[in-house]
Amino acid sequence: MKSGKVNYHCVHSMDDAISVNKTHEGNVKYMAGGQSLMPMMSLRLIFSEEVIDVSKIEDLKKFFSMKGRFFIGAAVTHAMIEDGKVEDPTKGYLQYVAQGIAYRGIRNKGTIGGSIVNADPAADWPTALLALGASVVIKTHTEEIETPIGEFQCGLMQTSLKEIDLVKGVVVPELSKDAKWSYVKFCHKVGEFAHSIAAIVIDPELRIFNAVLGAAGDKPVLLPRLSKYLLSANLGNTNLDKELNNLLESDLLENTCHLSSSYEFNLHRSMIKRAVMEALKK
Numbered sequence: 207m208k209s210g211k212v213n214y215h216c217v218h219s220m221d222d223a224i225s226v227n228k229t230h231e232g233n234v235k236y237m238a239g240g241q242s243l244m245p246m247m248s249l250r251l252i253f254s255e256e257v258i259d260v261s262k263i264e265d266l267k268k269f270f271s272m273k274g275r276f277f278i279g280a281a282v283t284h285a286m287i288e289d290g291k292v293e294d295p296t297k298g299y300l301q302y303v304a305q306g307i308a309y310r311g312i313r314n315k316g317t318i319g320g321s322i323v324n325a326d327p328a329a330d331w332p333t334a335l336l337a338l339g340a341s342v343v344i345k346t347h348t349e350e351i352e353t354p355i356g357e358f359q360c361g362l363m364q365t366s367l368k369e370i371d372l373v374k375g376v377v378v379p380e381l382s383k384d385a386k387w388s389y390v391k392f393c394h395k396v397g398e399f400a401h402s403i404a405a406i407v408i409d410p411e412l413r414i415f416n417a418v419l420g421a422a423g424d425k426p427v428l429l430p431r432l433s434k435y436l437l438s439a440n441l442g443n444t445n446l447d448k449e450l451n452n453l454l455e456s457d458l459l460e461n462t463c464h465l466s467s468s469y470e471f472n473l474h475r476s477m478i479k480r481a482v483m484e485a486l487k488k
């Protein structure tokens with residue numbers, strides 16, 4: 207299938223992007239790599255007469271350290287992170303996540319900003335960034351605001367972004383030397399969207415103890431009981447498996463509403479337990 211007729215606008219600054227958007231109010235889409243937007247327009251799941259290409263905006267491709275935190279521009283591609291062209295302040299976590307997204311052709315074009323705006327619950331960045339405690343920098347037509355990623359993604363392929371707003375980038379913590387992480391996902395075939403994702407980030411110095419489950423509902427969820435348990439979890443505990451089973455039973459039932467079968471429940475529980483073991487072994 208092909209998309210309907212669209213007018214293409216290529217812009218070189220965030221202000222231009224917003225002002226072109228304002229001019230055509232109501233029927234406009236920003237495009238980064240087009241990796242999700244174009245298929246959806248071709249399938250007529252999205253109708254838009256104007257497309258604003260933001261991939262040439264230099265400010266959206268920047269990345270830099272800012273006092274213990276690290277900014278990554280929205281138009282930075284998965285491949286730039288995979289190839290180490292962007293410094294990794296997370297002890298290899300971002301690079302590991304990036305290399306596992308889809309396949310290389312998609313990673314060459316797809317961007318971190320496009321992924322979080324698309325807000326697919328089975329996509330990698332929404333889950334990975336929630337586990338890091340990242341935030342999203344949004345440029346509106348009057349100001350720049352920073353929102354925790356957990357508030358940014360508000361539902362199935364839904365974000366708090368207003369039509370005219372542009373995502374400028376994401377901000378992640380620079381993890382300390384004792385930080386541990388793991389990221390595991392289950393796909394039937396390499397390169398396809400995951401059926402389950404479990405991400406763990408533990409950084410005692412920064413007080414980060416986050417366990418997140420993705421691809422299990424409308425949006426990735428922070429598992430509160432397990433996150434708290436990570437404060438004291440250790441591999442020497444002979445009751446570790448039993449304790450994990452008990453707390454995951456409540457965490458999964460209370461925080462995901464789509465676990466329709468025992469297969470799904472067991473799949474997610476296995477993935478999370480594997481992620482906990484991998485993180486604690488580091």
Ligand SMILES: Cc1cc2nc3c(=O)[nH]c(=O)nc-3n(C[C@H](O)[C@H](O)[C@H](O)COP(=O)(O)OP(=O)(O)OC[C@H]3O[C@@H](n4cnc5c(N)ncnc54)[C@H](O)[C@@H]3O)c2cc1C
Binds near residue numbers: 240
């Ligand atoms: C076959 C296939 C397999 C895939 N598998 C995976 C996978 O396993 N894991 C995974 O995580 N992803 C996967 N993806 C998605 C891929 O990672 C895309 O990179 C991602 O969806 C975003 O694409 P994009 O950056 O090209 O954004 P676009 O497609 O250009 O845009 C996506 C959405 O974001 C909006 N947007 C883009 N940039 C901005 C901005 N700066 N500000 C405001 N709005 C913006 C657009 O308007 C659009 O609504 C897959 C895609 C395909 C086609």
